[in-house]
Each structure stands twice: as structure tokens, then as C-alpha cells.
Amino acid sequence: MTTVPPPPRGPDPFLSVRDLSVRFSTEDGVVRAVDGLSFDVEKGTTLAIVGESGSGKSVTGLALLGLHDPASATLDGRIRLEGRDLLPAPRGTLERLRGDRIAMVFQDSLTALSPFHPVGRQIGEVYRRHRGASRREARERAVEMLDRVGIPGARSRVDDYPHEFSGGMRQRVMIAMALVCDPGLLVADEPTTALDVTVQAQILDLLSDLQRDSGTAIILITHDLGVVAAAAHEVLVMYAGRAAEHGTVGEVLGEPRHPYTWGLLSSTPRLSTPLDLPLSPVRGTPPSLLDPPSGCPFHPRCDYTGLAGPERCRNSRPALSPGGGAGTSATGGRHADACHLAPELKAGLRPRPPAHDRPVDGPLDRPLDRPLDRIEDTA
Amino acid sequence: MIGFLARRLAGALVILAVISVVTFCLFYAAPRDPARAFCSKVCQPETLELIRRNLGMDEPLAVQYWHWLAGIVAGRDLPGFGGCPAPCLGYSFATQEPVFGAIVDRFPVTLSLTVGAAAATLGFGVLLGMVAAWQAGRPLDRIASASSVVGASLQIYFVGPLLAFALVDTFGVLPRPAYVPFTGDPVGWFTHLLLPWAVLSIVFTANYTRMTRAQMVEQLAEDYVRTARAKGMPERVVFFRFAWRGAMIPIVTIFGVDLATLLGGAIITEQTFALHGVGELAIRAVQNSDLPMLLGVTLVGAGAIVALSVVVDVLYAVIDPRVRLG
Numbered sequence: 267m268t269t270v271p272p273p274p275r276g277p278d279p280f281l282s283v284r285d286l287s288v289r290f291s292t293e294d295g296v297v298r299a300v301d302g303l304s305f306d307v308e309k310g311t312t313l314a315i316v317g318e319s320g321s322g323k324s325v326t327g328l329a330l331l332g333l334h335d336p337a338s339a340t341l342d343g344r345i346r347l348e349g350r351d352l353l354p355a356p357r358g359t360l361e362r363l364r365g366d367r368i369a370m371v372f373q374d375s376l377t378a379l380s381p382f383h384p385v386g387r388q389i390g391e392v393y394r395r396h397r398g399a400s401r402r403e404a405r406e407r408a409v410e411m412l413d414r415v416g417i418p419g420a421r422s423r424v425d426d427y428p429h430e431f432s433g434g435m436r437q438r439v440m441i442a443m444a445l446v447c448d449p450g451l452l453v454a455d456e457p458t459t460a461l462d463v464t465v466q467a468q469i470l471d472l473l474s475d476l477q478r479d480s481g482t483a484i485i486l487i488t489h490d491l492g493v494v495a496a497a498a499h500e501v502l503v504m505y506a507g508r509a510a511e512h513g514t515v516g517e518v519l520g521e522p523r524h525p526y527t528w529g530l531l532s533s534t535p536r537l538s539t540p541l542d543l544p545l546s547p548v549r550g551t552p553p554s555l556l557d558p559p560s561g562c563p564f565h566p567r568c569d570y571t572g573l574a575g576p577e578r579c580r581n582s583r584p585a586l587s588p589g590g591g592a593g594t595s596a597t598g599g600r601h602a603d604a605c606h607l608a609p610e611l612k613a614g615l616r617p618r619p620p621a622h623d624r625p626v627d628g629p630l631d632r633p634l635d636r637p638l639d640r641i642e643d644t645a
Numbered sequence: 646m647i648g649f650l651a652r653r654l655a656g657a658l659v660i661l662a663v664i665s666v667v668t669f670c671l672f673y674a675a676p677r678d679p680a681r682a683f684c685s686k687v688c689q690p691e692t693l694e695l696i697r698r699n700l701g702m703d704e705p706l707a708v709q710y711w712h713w714l715a716g717i718v719a720g721r722d723l724p725g726f727g728g729c730p731a732p733c734l735g736y737s738f739a740t741q742e743p744v745f746g747a748i749v750d751r752f753p754v755t756l757s758l759t760v761g762a763a764a765a766t767l768g769f770g771v772l773l774g775m776v777a778a779w780q781a782g783r784p785l786d787r788i789a790s791a792s793s794v795v796g797a798s799l800q801i802y803f804v805g806p807l808l809a810f811a812l813v814d815t816f817g818v819l820p821r822p823a824y825v826p827f828t829g830d831p832v833g834w835f836t837h838l839l840l841p842w843a844v845l846s847i848v849f850t851a852n853y854t855r856m857t858r859a860q861m862v863e864q865l866a867e868d869y870v871r872t873a874r875a876k877g878m879p880e881r882v883v884f885f886r887f888a889w890r891g892a893m894i895p896i897v898t899i900f901g902v903d904l905a906t907l908l909g910g911a912i913i914t915e916q917t918f919a920l921h922g923v924g925e926l927a928i929r930a931v932q933n934s935d936l937p938m939l940l941g942v943t944l945v946g947a948g949a950i951v952a953l954s955v956v957v958d959v960l961y962a963v964i965d966p967r968v969r970l971g
Contacts, residue, residue, distance in 0.1 A: 331875055357880075365877030372875075377868035381967055382890040392876045427966045443876065 278349055279306035280483050281330075281451055286343035288325050288334065288507075297555045299325040301507040302343075304586075307500075309450065310477060312484040314498035314515070316491065316530065318552045322507035323487045327453040330485070331368055332360040347451060366396040369444035373456035375436035379428040379443075386412070386424030389443045396447045411442035415472060434465035441472060448480050455487045470497045491534050495519055503527050506553050506563035509586050513601035523603040523612045526564050562606065570615065574606040582606070649970040650955070657951040664947045665940060669710055672936050679738055679934040700738060713940065734944075735937030739929070744941040747926060752945065754824045754922035759904075759911045759949075761838055762845035766907070767900060769846065770853020771893075777854065778861030779884060789854060796851030801910060805844045805917035812840060822918040845914045849907060856899060860892035867891060893964050901957035905950050 288300040300322040307313045315323045328334055329341055332352060345352040347368065352360065364370075372378035380388055389411055390404030399407065405424065412420035415438040428436055437457060444452055454473065458466040474497060477484055486498055494501055494515060501518040503511040503526065511524040522528055529548035550567035553559050559566050565579040584604045605612065680696045681688065697703045701712065701723070712721060716733035723729055723736060734744035777789035812819045822840045825833035864870060865888050873887045874880075912924030923942055930938035962968045 333871060333874055361877050361879055363877070364875055370872075370875040372868060372872060374868065378872045380869040380873065380887055380890075382887075382965065391878070395877055429967050440872075 280309045280348060281307040281485075282344070282346045283326075283330075284344040284346075286326065286329060286345060287341070288322070288329050289340045289342075290338055291340070292338075292556070295556050298558065299507050299555055300329065301558075303504070303507070303509055304343075305502050305509070305512065307451070307483045307485060309483050310481040311499040312474075312477065312486055312497055313500045313502060314486045314488060314494040315502045315504055316488060316494055317504035317510075318489060318548075320552050320555065321504040322555075323489075323504055324455050325507075326504075327370065327455050327485060327487050330451070330453055331364050331370055332357075333364075333370075362396070365392045365444075365449070366447045367449050368451045368453065369447070369449040371437075371440050371444045371452065371454040371457045373459050375433065375440045375460070376428065378440060379436065381428060384425045384427055385431070385439045385443075388428075389439070389446050392443060392446045407446060408442075411446050412439070414476075415439070415442040415445075416468075417442075434461055434468065437461060437465075437469055438472065441469070441476070445476060445480070445482070449482060451483045451485070453485045453487070456489070457486070458493060459488070459490070466493070467496070473497065491519065491530060503530070506558050507555060508563060509602075509604060510564065511601075511603040512586065513603075517601040521601070521613075522616060523601070523609075524564075524605050525568050525570050525607070525615075527603075528616060529567075562604070570607055570611075573611055573615075574608075578606050646970055649958075653951075653955050653958070657948070657955075660951055661944055661947055665714075665944055666710065668940055668943045669706070669713075669936075672934075672939060673706060675934070677934050679936060682934055683738070713937075734941040737930075737938045738935045739933040739938070744937045747938070748923060748941050748945050751921060751923045751926055753826065754920055755908075755911055755915065755924060756949075757824070757827065757834065757838055758841055758845065758914060758920065758922060759908055761842045762849070762911065762914075763900075763904065763907055765842050765846035766849040766853060766903075767896075770850040771857045771896065773850070773854040774857020775861060775884075775889070777858040778865070781858075781862060786858075790858070793851035793854040796847050796854075799848055801844055801848055801913045802917055804847055805841075805914065808840060808844055809918070822920060824920055824922075841914050841918050841920065844917070845907070845910050848910065849903065852903075853896065853900075856896055857892060860895055861888055864888040864891040890964060894961070897957060897960055897964060901954050904953045904957075908946060908950065 283306070284304045286300055286303045287298065290297040290299060303322070303326060305313060315326060317323050325334075330345060330352070332355070334341065341353055343353070347363075352363070355363075379385070386405055386408040389408040390399075390401070393399045393407045394401070394404045409420050409424050412424060417423060417435055417438055423431075428439065431439060437460075441457070452473075457473070458469050461469060470493060473484060473486075476482065486493070488494060498515050501511075501513060501515050502509055503518065503524065505526050510526045511518055511522065518527060519531070522531055526548065529546075533545050533547040535545060548567060549569075553563055553566070559580075561578070561580045561582050562568070562584050565571050565576075568579065571579040584606050586602045586604045588600060588602055603612075607615070680693055680700060680702060683696045683700075684693050694703070701709060704712075713735065715721060716729065716731070716735065718731060720731035720733045721729055729735065729743060732745055734748070736743055737747065740747075773789050773793070777786045780786040780789075809822070813821050819840050820833075820837050823837045825837050827834040861884075865884075867888070869891075870883060870888050873883045878887070911922070912927060914920070915922040915924040916928070923945060926938060927942040927946075929935070930942055959970065962970050
């Protein structure tokens with residue numbers, strides 16, 4: 267894996283999300299799956315969105331593609347890609363953008379690929395749809411893409427069905443399908459979660475190689491901090507549909523400020539600490555988004571409310587500060603978090619001070635042969 | 646594929662053998678003595694004995710069965726009837742006509758009726774179900790769903806005469822149902838069977854509408870359908886190229902099972918419209934205690950269902966590439 271130097275920031279971010287909220291109407295009430303989320307992603311950079319199940323990561327990803335059913339989901343805020351507002355765009359416009367300018371890779375490639383069509387056709391039809399290519403051109407393009415994502419004997423496998431591939435190879439097929447039109451933005455929803463560790467590393471390498479070649483902006487949705495350390499430039503930690511912490515990968519993993527981020531980090535195993543040392547998971551369970559906790563959504567699980575003032579944590583919702591999240595970038599680096607604890611307190615309380623002062627910016631320039639150790643350089 | 650067909654053929658032979666044995670035994674377990682039916686009211690025991698011998702019923706059951714089975718392969722000589730070339734299913738007790746010939750004469754009627762109605766059932770049922778799913782929650786969906794409930798509650802012997810009265814007798818838009826051989830007059834074949842097809846399929850279509858709608862709604866929520874949308878495929882393509890394929894798998898499975906029911910429905914329809922098909926033969930054979938005819942009809946019916954279920958299995962593999970025949 268090689269470091270991709272982030273390009274200088276232009277005046278208008280490539281993707282800008284402001285105050286995004288996604289609500290689902292259910293029989294039991296309104297679920298606020300995403301609530302006031304803001305972030306930017308520049309071309310050629312990777313933003314990792316991290317959080318527990320149900321924190322709104324995937325909902326955010328699907329919202330970027332406009333894949334929520336308008337009958338049950340209400341979206342507010344602004345999503346702007348290359349200066350174009352996506353939320354008010356009609357369905358036809360979104361359909362033309364999807365697969366062409368914005369693509370998505372899903373977690374489970376076995377269920378996410380159609381079991382009824384050969385992979386070459388599934389890849390080629392995206393090219394035909396958006397580029398008006400002929401059947402033959404699309405097939406050639408599919409072979410080329412399969413080859414590019416590292417499937418051996420691409421030409422002989424183009425007519426195979428998804429179930430005839432291994433998990434890692436299938437995920438490569440998914441990636442080939444997502445990248446067939448050279449999209450500007452790739453949303454990868456847990457692309458490596460279903461894979462074993464060595465294959466994980468290969469897929470992350472592949473993504474970063476492809477990013478280097480084409481300058482694609484990637485949003486990497488994951489709950490695996492090892493993946494974040496290996497592949498992301500920026501990190502957005504989500505909790506209960508809101509941003510808990512946002513900054514560069516060096517800032518968030520190296521100098522984490524939010525107690526929830528501390529919890530995530532200390533529940534991740536490391537090879538440098540004794541292996542029989544118990545991991546400390548974040549206590550409690552993720553909140554119900556039907557009825558989220560008042561004030562700071564993390565307060566029922568937080569160990570530090572005593573220091574920040576229990577009343578304050580319970581009653582007032584902390585803003586993302588400084589900077590409100592928007593405007594942070596890989597180079598600008600405005601590290602922000604949403605917590606009532608005083609900044610000095612946070613620096614002191616941080617469970618694991620950085621091992622060394624080397625500022626880490628962007629993905630680590632090291633092979634992923636020791637996957638569980640990946641966080642070590644940053645934390 | 647060839648191995649699959651060979652194995653299915655062998656399986657079919659076993660099934661047919663079992664069915665014929667069971668039919669044989671059931672027939673003799675019945676309290677009626679078929680020989681009595683041929684005897685005058687005042688029946689002399691000697692006459693009865695003679696009839697028994699002529700019908701071949703004086704021999705032990707196993708021997709009778711063996712003769713019958715051998716007759717299919719090699720033909721046989723029946724006392725009182727003369728030679729019966731293979732495949733010999735014997736002569737009808739009631740009409741003295743060769744069973745095989747009678748079935749061959751009537752078979753096209755029932756086949757036309759069943760296959761036509763099956764195609765209509767599947768075609769319209771799936772079409773209506775797709776429309777309902779496409780329009781889910783909107784008026785067209787409600788109309789399709791409501792009419793499928795009505796359709797499912799109807800009976801052939803009610804709809805049949807009703808439609809015949811309306812369309813044939815009153816308005817004269819359709820000819821009176823009859824069987825016109827396909828080879829002689831395909832158009833006549835079609836128009837004369839239109840009403841029976843409609844009646845037979847109305848009853849079954851409803852089921853397929855309901856199932857197709859439910860399956861489509863389920864498939865539309867599947868991951869691979871979401872992927873198709875994420876690729877920018879228009880909703881129409883998502884619907885017809887992706888979700889449809891998944892929805893058809895259970896439909897085809899149920900269809901294989903329903904074919905037997907459809908064949909039963911065809912017999913009722915034949916009766917309703919006085920079509921002279923295999924169903925009519927079957928009913929008469931039961932009424933007359935006509936063993937050879939009964940065996941023949943049962944065997945042909947079972948054979949048809951087995952053959953159609955092989956077709957369904959092949960269809961299954963065509964729809965779903967994960968299914969491998971073999």
C-alpha cells in the first residue's frame with residue numbers, strides 16, 4: 267500500500283454533505299438514522315466512516331446514491347457532488363449518475379451480485395447503460411476490468427456466474443463492476459468484512475491502487491479500525507446517526523478526543539500488548555434510534571459524564587467543535603469532536619497516549635502483512 | 646443432461662409400476678364384482694364363471710398382473726377378443742374396444758385442454774402478479790388482488806356454464822366448445838377451446854397472481870436488486886431483468902405440483918363442456934368397473950404428470966444457473 271498524497275483543496279469540495287438527515291417512518295415511530303451529518307471528500311482521498319452497527323454508516327452511503335425508498339425515507343440537508351445538488355434531483359437523473367459518477371461496493375458479494383447472470387454481463391451492462399456501448403464493446407470492457415482487478419484468466423471467466431468464484435474474487439468482481447465507468451466517487455460499504463484477513467489486505471490494496479490510477483474519491487464504511495488505519499486519509503466516527511469525531515486518520519487514531527473513539531480503540535486487539543490482556547469493549551448497547559438519549563447520545567454509556575457534568579451531558583447536545591465538522595480536510599486538518607469534556611481533560615484522559623510524535627497523515631506506507639498490528643503506528 | 650434424463654426415465658418407470666400395482670389392488674379390493682355387470686339379472690353361476698374366464702379374472706392376481714404387464718411390452722392374446730398387439734392395455738370390459746386405441750383417440754383433447762390452460766394460467770397469473778407488484782399499493786394492485794380472490798373462489802362447474810351461456814348462447818362471440826383436431830384446422834382448434842381454457846385457467850390464475858406479487862415484492866428487497874439500482878439500471882430493467890428471475894423460481898416449483906391438479910381440473914372441464922377426452926374415459930371406467938380402461942387411463946395420466954415434471958425441472962435449471970441437472 268502506498269501513500270496517496272491528497273491533492274490541494276479547491277474552493278469547492280468534490281463531494282460536500284451538509285446537515286444530512288435521514289428519517290424512516292416505521293409503525294413504531296420515526297427513526298432518525300442520520301441526524302445532521304456534514305463532511306467533505308476530495309478527489310483521490312478516502313474518508314472512512316466508522317461506527318457500530320446501526321450508527322447510520324450504511325444509511326449515509328445509500329443516501330449518497332439516492333437508494334432509499336422515498337415512500338419510507340425522508341432525506342433533508344444537502345448532498346452536492348461536483349457542484350450538483352443530488353437530493354432534489356429527479357429519479358432519472360440519479361439513475362444516470364449511479365454506476366457512472368457514483369458507484370457502490372456492498373459487503374456481501376454473494377447476495378449483492380445477481381445469481382442469475384454471468385459476471386461479465388453484470389459488469390458490461392453498466393458500461394452499456396452509461397456509455398451506450400455495444401454488446402461486444404461491453405464484453406471487452408468487462409474482460410479488461412476483470413483483468414484490472416486481478417482476476418486470473420479474465421477472458422475465460424467472463425461468462426462464469428458469481429457462485430463459481432471465491433469470496434475474494436467475487437468482491438473483486440463487485441469492484442470491477444463499480445469502477446467500470448471510472449466513477450468520481452466510490453462508496454464502499456464494508457467491502458472487506460466478509461473476507462478473511464489476507465484477502466482483506468489484497469482488496470484494500472486494490473482499492474488504493476485503483477484510487478491512485480483514477481483519482482477516485484472513496485468513502486469507506488467500516489467498523490474495523492485496522493482497515494481505517496490502513497486505507498483512509500480521514501475518519502468520521504459516527505454514533506447514533508451523528509458525527510462523534512472527525513479528523514485525519516492520524517488525528518483520530520493518534521490523538522482521539524471523543525470517549526466513544528477511545529472505547530472503539532481499546533476494544534481493538536493489538537499484537538504489541540500481551541494477548542491475554544482482556545479487551546475492554548464499550549459498555550452497554552447502541553441506543554435505539556426510535557428514541558435516542560437526550561443531550562449527548564453517548565451519555566448513557568460514557569464513563570466520563572462525572573467530569574463533564576452529568577446534567578450537561580444529559581440535557582444538552584454537544585456540537586461538533588471546533589469547526590462543526592464541515593471544512594475539515596486531509597490537508598486542512600481541523601480535528602473536531604462532539605463532547606462536553608474540556609479539551610485539556612480529553613488530552614489527559616486519553617487512555618493510550620501516542621507512542622511517538624510522528625504525525626501520521628493518510629494511509630500508512632507499509633505492507634499489510636501484520637493486519638492486527640496496523641493500528642500500532644498511530645495509536 | 647443425458648444422465649439426468651436417463652435417471653428421470655428410470656424413476657418414471659418405477660413410479661408407473663407402483664401406480665399400476667396400487668390401482669390393480671384397489672380395484673380388486675372394491676366390493677363390486679365386475680363379472681356380475683356382464684351377467685343378466687338372473688345370473689347363473691356357470692355363466693358368471695365363463696365371463697370371469699373370458700375376462701381373465703379366474704387367475705391369481707399376480708398372474709393377471711403379469712399378463713397385463715407382458716401385454717404392454719409384447720402384446721397378448723385375449724380369449725374372446727383376439728390378438729392385441731403391443732403396447733396392449735387390454736380391451737374395455739364395457740365397450741370391448743382396445744384400451745390403447747381409445748386413449749390414443751381421446752388423448753389430444755385432454756392434452757390440448759391441459760397444456761393450453763397451463764400456459765394461460767402461468768402467463769396471465771404471472772402477468773397480473775407483475776402488474777400488481779409494479780403498482781404495489783396503487784389502485785391497479787388492489788384491483789388485481791381483489792379479482793384474484795374472486796377468481797380463487799370460483800368453481801369450474803359454475804363459471805363454465807355461466808360463461809358458455811353468456812358468450813356462446815347469448816352473444817355468440819365464441820363457438821360452442823368442441824374438439825377440432827389441431828392438424829386439420831388450427832384456428833378452429835384454438836377458437837373452440839378458448840372457452841374451456843378460460844374456464845379452467847380462471848380458477849388457477851388467481852393463485853399465480855397472488856404468488857407472483859408476493860415473490861416480486863420479496864425479490865425487490867433483495868441485495869442483488871439493490872445492486873442493480875446502484876448500477877443505475879432503470880427501474881423497469883431492475884424489475885424485469887433482475888427481480889423477475891428470482892421470483893420465477895418458486896413459481897415454477899409450485900407450477901410443477903399444480904400440473905396434477907390442473908389435469909384433475911381438465912377432467913371436470915371436459916365433463917362441463919361435453920368434450921370427449923381421457924377424463925370422460927376415466928369417469929366411465931370407474932362407473933363400469935372397467936379394469937383395463939381404468940389401468941390405462943391412470944397410467945397415461947401419471948405418465949403425463951411425470952413427463953411434465955421433468956420439463957419443469959429442466960425449466961428450473963434454465964432460470965437458475967446455480968441449479969445443475971445431474
